[in-house]
Amino acid sequence: MSKQQMEKTILGIHSNIAGDNEGFTGGHAWISVTRNGATTVYGLWPDDHPKTEDNGDGTDIRVGLEGTKFPRASRFYKLNMAQKMKLEKGLKAIVVWRYTNTCASWASELLDDVTGVGIDADDWSGFETPRELGKHILELEKLKGPSSRVSPATPEIRGTSW
Amino acid sequence: MNKLIKTLLIFIVFSISGCTEGRTKMNYKTTDISDISYKITENELELNYTPMMESLYYSPGIDLLESEGEIIIHIRRCSIKSKCEVDAKAEQGAVNKVKFELKQGYLASQIFINEKDNNSSLDILAKN
Secondary structure (H helix, E strand, O other): OOHHHHHOEEEEEEEOOOOOOOOOOOOOEEEEEEEOOEEEEEEEOOOOOOOOOOOOOOOOEEEOOOOOOOOOEEEEEEOOHHHHHHHHHHHHOOOOOEOOEOHHHHHHHHHHHHHOOOOOOEOHHHOEOHHHHHHHHHHHHHHHOOOOOOOOEOOOOOOOOO | OOHHHHHHHHHHHHHHHHHHHHHOOEEOOHHHEEEEEEEEOOOEEEEEEEEOOOOOEEOOEEEEEEEOOEEEEEEEEEEOOOOOOOOEEOEOOOOEEEEEEOOOOOOHHHEEEOOOOOOOEHHHHOOO
């Protein structure tokens, strides 16, 4: 790995399902952050999920649960210094999982806050779902060209996305 | 959309889906399961598997049908709000681990996941 690659911070957004044929309440969406070549995953999980620890009023942003399994839809962005700082601040925030603030809401909104890229996750009734987020990630990958950790996209200007 | 209306709609959607789930047991599809491995002894099978990660569902364990020298395993999928009874409960970790007693000795080729066909036997699906 080159020195330039080592110093990069790459933000990835992921969903393990995509499209209307998937279940309305199924799947999961999350983000990954690759810092100096090492990747960490972050997702928003409810306290009462058997895979999580109930931490009461603590943040529902959980680290490392997703691994690299089933990333049906992924898009990656290279961050500049200001964006890196916004991201680190966002990851330290206390965020609570609710039906109106799901894993898909959080991943989509964090990406928007950090990069200005809006990838829509709004499904029927305004509930934000992994299937809708996954669908729009795949559409963006097709329209703007594929991205990867090695070859991330540069954040598009707000309003040209979804 | 008005936040109150949105919350109300979501409440209705989840109330309906909660009722539906109470009546039907769901399975994870084979393609939604990874890292399958097993250990078979004369009277016990230990099965390890990782279901697709889902923030509103999980796998509480497995149900199994043992007949005519074969076993069909169903990897159950349940809402985190539901109480799901299963034949063998899974330890919830990075990988789900289930142990259950066998009535007789089996080969991995005689144990199937979800359905009995050539591509669904444990020896084909497992990584070990």
